[in-house]
Amino acid sequence: MSRERNRNYRQRVDEALATPRLQEALHTFGDAYVIARQNAFAGLDFEAMRTEIAEMKDHVREHRQDLVAEFTRNAEAAGAKVYLARTAEDANRYIAELAMQHGVKKVVKSKSMASEETHLNRALKAAGVEALETDLGEWIIQLAGQRPSHMVMPAIHMFRDEVAALFGKVTGQVESDDIPHLVQVAREQLRQGYFDADMGISGANMAIAETGGIALITNEGNARLATTLPKIHVALVGLEKLVPTLEDATKVMRVLPRNATGQLLTSYVTWIRGAVPCGDGDKELHIVLLDNGRSALAESPQCRDALRCIKCGACANVCPVYQTVGGHVFGHIYISAIGVILTAFYHGLENAADLVKACIGCRACVAVCPSAIDLEGIILHLREVLGDEEGIGTGKALVFKHIMRNRKLFHSMIRAASLLQKPVTRGERSIRHLPLFFSSLTEWRTLPAIAEKPLRDTWQAMPQRLDKPRYRVAFFAGCLNDFVYPEMGGDLVKVLNHLNVEVFFPKEQNCCGVPALYSGDRETAVALAEQNIEAMLADQPDFVVTTCPTCTMSLQRDFLELLQDNPVWAEKARQLADITIDVSRFIVDKLDGKAVFTDASGQEKVTYHDSCHLKRGAGVWEQPRQLLAGSGREVVEMAHSDRCCGFGGSYSFTSHPDIAKHILNDKVKDIEATGATCVAMDCPGCIMQIRGGLEKQEKSVRAKHTIELLAETLP
Amino acid sequence: MLNQFAEALKKVGGQVTEVATAREAAVYIAGRINGTVLLPPQSSLERAGLAAALEAEGVTVIKDSWREHAPAAGAGVTGVNFALADTGTLVLDSTAESLRLTTTLPERHFALLDPCKILADSLDAVPYLRGFHERAPRNYLAYITGPSRTADIERVLTIGVHGPRELHVLLMPGLSADFYEL
Ligand code: SF4
Numbered sequence: 001m002s003r004e005r006n007r008n009y010r011q012r013v014d015e016a017l018a019t020p021r022l023q024e025a026l027h028t029f030g031d032a033y034v035i036a037r038q039n040a041f042a043g044l045d046f047e048a049m050r051t052e053i054a055e056m057k058d059h060v061r062e063h064r065q066d067l068v069a070e071f072t073r074n075a076e077a078a079g080a081k082v083y084l085a086r087t088a089e090d091a092n093r094y095i096a097e098l099a100m101q102h103g104v105k106k107v108v109k110s111k112s113m114a115s116e117e118t119h120l121n122r123a124l125k126a127a128g129v130e131a132l133e134t135d136l137g138e139w140i141i142q143l144a145g146q147r148p149s150h151m152v153m154p155a156i157h158m159f160r161d162e163v164a165a166l167f168g169k170v171t172g173q174v175e176s177d178d179i180p181h182l183v184q185v186a187r188e189q190l191r192q193g194y195f196d197a198d199m200g201i202s203g204a205n206m207a208i209a210e211t212g213g214i215a216l217i218t219n220e221g222n223a224r225l226a227t228t229l230p231k232i233h234v235a236l237v238g239l240e241k242l243v244p245t246l247e248d249a250t251k252v253m254r255v256l257p258r259n260a261t262g263q264l265l266t267s268y269v270t271w272i273r274g275a276v277p278c279g280d281g282d283k284e285l286h287i288v289l290l291d292n293g294r295s296a297l298a299e300s301p302q303c304r305d306a307l308r309c310i311k312c313g314a315c316a317n318v319c320p321v322y323q324t325v326g327g328h329v330f331g332h333i334y335i336s337a338i339g340v341i342l343t344a345f346y347h348g349l350e351n352a353a354d355l356v357k358a359c360i361g362c363r364a365c366v367a368v369c370p371s372a373i374d375l376e377g378i379i380l381h382l383r384e385v386l387g388d389e390e391g392i393g394t395g396k397a398l399v400f401k402h403i404m405r406n407r408k409l410f411h412s413m414i415r416a417a418s419l420l421q422k423p424v425t426r427g428e429r430s431i432r433h434l435p436l437f438f439s440s441l442t443e444w445r446t447l448p449a450i451a452e453k454p455l456r457d458t459w460q461a462m463p464q465r466l467d468k469p470r471y472r473v474a475f476f477a478g479c480l481n482d483f484v485y486p487e488m489g490g491d492l493v494k495v496l497n498h499l500n501v502e503v504f505f506p507k508e509q510n511c512c513g514v515p516a517l518y519s520g521d522r523e524t525a526v527a528l529a530e531q532n533i534e535a536m537l538a539d540q541p542d543f544v545v546t547t548c549p550t551c552t553m554s555l556q557r558d559f560l561e562l563l564q565d566n567p568v569w570a571e572k573a574r575q576l577a578d579i580t581i582d583v584s585r586f587i588v589d590k591l592d593g594k595a596v597f598t599d600a601s602g603q604e605k606v607t608y609h610d611s612c613h614l615k616r617g618a619g620v621w622e623q624p625r626q627l628l629a630g631s632g633r634e635v636v637e638m639a640h641s642d643r644c645c646g647f648g649g650s651y652s653f654t655s656h657p658d659i660a661k662h663i664l665n666d667k668v669k670d671i672e673a674t675g676a677t678c679v680a681m682d683c684p685g686c687i688m689q690i691r692g693g694l695e696k697q698e699k700s701v702r703a704k705h706t707i708e709l710l711a712e713t714l715p
Numbered sequence: 716m717l718n719q720f721a722e723a724l725k726k727v728g729g730q731v732t733e734v735a736t737a738r739e740a741a742v743y744i745a746g747r748i749n750g751t752v753l754l755p756p757q758s759s760l761e762r763a764g765l766a767a768a769l770e771a772e773g774v775t776v777i778k779d780s781w782r783e784h785a786p787a788a789g790a791g792v793t794g795v796n797f798a799l800a801d802t803g804t805l806v807l808d809s810t811a812e813s814l815r816l817t818t819t820l821p822e823r824h825f826a827l828l829d830p831c832k833i834l835a836d837s838l839d840a841v842p843y844l845r846g847f848h849e850r851a852p853r854n855y856l857a858y859i860t861g862p863s864r865t866a867d868i869e870r871v872l873t874i875g876v877h878g879p880r881e882l883h884v885l886l887m888p889g890l891s892a893d894f895y896e897l
């Protein structure tokens with residue numbers, strides 16, 4: 001089953017990657033979105049707004065039973081019928097039976113993701129009821145027999161010529177692919193449907209407990225028609241749409257369009273309470289509140305924040321994976337980051353298994369989510385659950401459990417590998433080609449060779465003669481600095497010594513554990529966390545300095561989380577987290593070293609790449625730029641400086657190298673467009689990826705760690 | 716506030732004009748339509764004598780049998796309960812079905828607003844929403860911000876899908892100061 005599933009998934013990835021105009025469309029949209037969103041929030045405090053929404057939604061989760069009761073009471077007092085559907089089938093059965101009881105033959109629908117979730121149209125069809133989608137995007141995909149590829153713009157993957165062909169089949173004539181014309185065709189074709197239908201089905205963006213009313217946030221006007229003309233109105237509403245008061249609903253309304261499409265407000269917001277007049281009498285209003293996994297989600301401490309989601313779709317808009325493969329690959333019914341999580345709970349872990357691995361972990365979604373959901377954190381958790389359920393692959397499991405946890409064995413194996421690679425490196429630092437089976441690994445980027453001598457072996461040879469050092473700091477190198485780029489360690493010592501800081505290298509340090517954790521092996525991650533805490537705190541450093549932001553996140557965030565329930569280790573983890581700091585921030589914030597490194601020979605033009613975990617994990621992006629500018633270099637900004645480079649650790653090696661390659665190519669283009677001769681960054685992983693891409697494409701731009709560029713200014 | 720409202724509305728494709736009398740309003744409307752005009756019963760417009768003014772300009776005004784007449788009508792004319800400055804939004808108590816048909820089916824919507832009824836933003840509107848709910852047990856309240864729109868094909872913004880293609884706001888001082896009156 002899972003083999004078959006995975007094969008289908010791989011096939012969809014390949015198809016999407018072979019559709020460049022899809023990628024182009026999603027990239028263009030993503031760029032326009034970022035600007036529109038920025039304008040829409042001008043003068044507003046997004047952080048404060050999203051904190052408010054998150055708190056309100058958490059309150060709703062905690063008090064959901066009371067709020068459902070309050071909503072039901074008020075809605076029924078206004079003449080509505082409220083039905084609580086436990087499952088998708090339950091909701092579909094209720095609606096289909098209602099249709100049959102009233103002899104309904106035709107239904108008009110306005111956009112409802114909940115009805116996509118339950119496959120309502122299928123159920124209606126089985127009951128002999130024809131459902132007509134009236135939202136333009138939904139109608140297009142209904143005609144095409146597809147599912148939405150975006151929560152807000154369901155047909156974002158389709159092009160005008162395809163739409164014209166579909167519409168032509170409906171009208172029986174050739175339709176031009178002029179967009180206003182196509183919109184006019186839809187208007188004319190769908191108009192009569194509202195009059196013919198005996199039932200209108202809508203979703204809702206909010207269900208307001210205080211009033212028992214619902215609110216719909218829409219642009220086209222079809223929801224107003226679908227809730228006005230037919231005699232019966234059914235609103236299918238996910239339980240998470242409940243809000244306590246009209247103020248709360250208004251707060252969601254202020255944020256949703258701004259964050260979804262960059263509109264200040266949609267054309268229409270429709271507040272419906274109760275059975276309003278319809279023709280000669282009153283409407284029959286049914287509100288179906290849908291559970292279908294939401295209560296289970298509410299009970300999961302690690303995942304429940306996902307219930308805060310207001311379905312704005314922003315997490316897709318900014319996602320580099322989504323932009324590369326679209327929502328039919330990176331999604332099931334719900335798409336993108338939130339889709340991974342909701343799929344697991346609403347459609348079963350089985351359907352989420354591939355999606356969970358497709359996330360590259362760049363946290364772009366976390367930065368724009370208006371409900372402050374740590375999407376990446378939840379996806380990581382699901383990966384662990386899946387690791388337990390499905391296993392993480394025997395090869396990986398072996399490496400993590402038996403090798404990585406044993407530091408000496410792990411490190412001696414890396415040394416051995418350094419010898420074994422000799423025939424392919426030909427004494428160079430980069431591997432450009434690998435033989436046969438491994439050749440795909442160097443098709444689109446060169447790979448660095450494992451250093452002949454790791455940093456840990458050369459450390460003692462670096463003299464540090466400081467009289468009265470300001471600080472004694474421990475260096476947490478991480479595997480890449482230690483075994484692949486040991487020279488960065490030398491530069492770190494040189495730079496920090498210049499600032500009168502002594503650096504020592506605790507030899508017992510091991511891999512930070514991210515590769516294991518991100519692959520779903522929590523046990524190994526815990527073992528590594530304990531080893532590292534022990535090693536790093538042993539000599540009581542003033543700070544623990546890092547050059548890799550993924551390690552920083554691990555030491556600052558993951559260790560805490562991994563050990564929070566362990567009374568022996570929790571306190572030590574906290575201690576380590578408190579003194580861990582990445583090197584650029586350390587130099588600027590703690591050492592006031594902004595203007596110390598001044599002599600960059602020859603005014604090099606540098607552009608800066610923001611590493612995901614540095615900018616969105618540690619919140620650092622100004623400091624490296626200040627250091628580079630301070631060193632006399634000209635710093636030019638590239639487009640999308642904080643877009644992922646596509647590295648993602650094992651993501652670019654084993655899980656999704658094909659997607660990683662596309663994301664890297666985007667980055668190389670952005671770098672090249674600046675005309676800079678050097679791209680700086682603060683992450684050895686990004687260096688591996690970006691340098692590899694630049695070398696493979698034979699660009700004359702060098703990729704360097706900020707610390708290396710600072711060292712260049714010293715004699 | 717009036718300026719902010721007008722600017723925001725223009726940005727989303729609405730048109731704003733000022734009129735002093737029902738006659739000026741009727742002239743403005745009559746010059747921009749083909750076909751009949753839907754005019755549901757609304758006290759502020761009745762007081763202003765808008766129906767008569769429109770008829771004096773030669774417009775056929777529909778005052779009943781909405782379901783029958785609405786699909787073919789050229790325009791709908793309404794008052795406005797109140798407006799929101801920051802987004803250029805009109806708030807209409809659309810509980811009466813005639814109001815809904817008037818503002819959804821025709822291609823043009825003309826809305827007469829007394830400029831004294833403009834609030835700063837949607838949070839200021841909440842007490843009035845509550846007020847509507849207290850006055851009547853069932854309601855259908857509509858926030859309208861510009862004409863109907865879509866970007867569902869290749870994300871190209873296109874005006875006028877299922878609802879009106881044109882939204883004209885006629886600012887008429889002295890029309891009504893009552894937020895609960897249309
Ligand atoms: S998870 Fe956040 S960003 Fe994604 S759709 Fe939900 S609210 Fe929007």
